[in-house]
Amino acid sequence: TSPRFQALLGGREEEVGAAQEARAALRQRYLRGLAAARGRPTHFSLRAGVRVDAVFGAADVEAVAFQVDALRTPLGVEAAALLRCTDVLAFSFLLD
Amino acid sequence: MNDWQKKSPLEWKTYKMVKVAAVEKHEYEGWVLTVDPVSASIVLATFLENEKVSISVVLGHAVQEVEILREGDDEMKQRLSCIFAPEESKAYSP
Structure with missing residues (x-):
């Protein structure tokens, strides 16, 4: 809510505040989603039609890489691995 | 920049x-x-x-277009809002 940030958005103060609040809520839900993914079997769709399965571990703040366990590759199972986010198109997991 | 990225977080x-x-x-x-x-x-x-919920995350860099199909009603809002809710604030049915 700094003056610089408000100038960047170019809105009135209450609009800027509401937008910032919404952004915070969206970010919080995203982080909770990542927390919910932890330890779950996850299916990753990578570039060029590659699909791999792994157990979701963690993600970093800047969305650079995902850490996964038990990554199944055609060459065998990697106990721990990092997947570059730029290679990942999407991933999905089940909640119960 | 794609159109969908211009959407306000409020939407x-x-x-x-x-x-x-x-x-x-x-x-x-x-x-x-x-x-x-x-x-x-x-x-x-x-x-x-x-009764299971499948969660899919499409990474921002891979998204090209987002088409809105329909808005959720109150019941759907209720179901969706408790998916990632912290434990203590989960709504319990009577």
Whole structure:
């Protein structure tokens, strides 16, 4: 809510505040989603039609890489691995 | 910049059913749980027959287009809002 940030958005103060609040809520839900993914079997769709399965571990703040366990590759199972986010198109997991 | 990235965060406060077109002709459909303001990744929920919820995350860099199919009603809002809710604030049915 700094003056610089408000100038960047170019809105009135209450609009800027509401937008910032919404952004915070969206970010919080995203982080909770990542927390919910932890330890779950996850299916990753990578570039060029590659699909791999792994157990979701963690993600970093800047969305650079995902850490996964038990990554199944055609060459065998990697106990721990990092997947570059730029290679990942999407991933999905089940909640119960 | 794609059109969908210009959407205000306020527009994602209400739950929407969307179709996401991603690169390499991937398509995903589901209810938007959230759109990460940092990575622009879209988190979708779909309800399966066995009462399980499938969560799909489409990474922001892969998203090409987002088509809004319909708005959620109150019941759907209730179901979606408790998916990632912290334990203590979960709504219990009477």
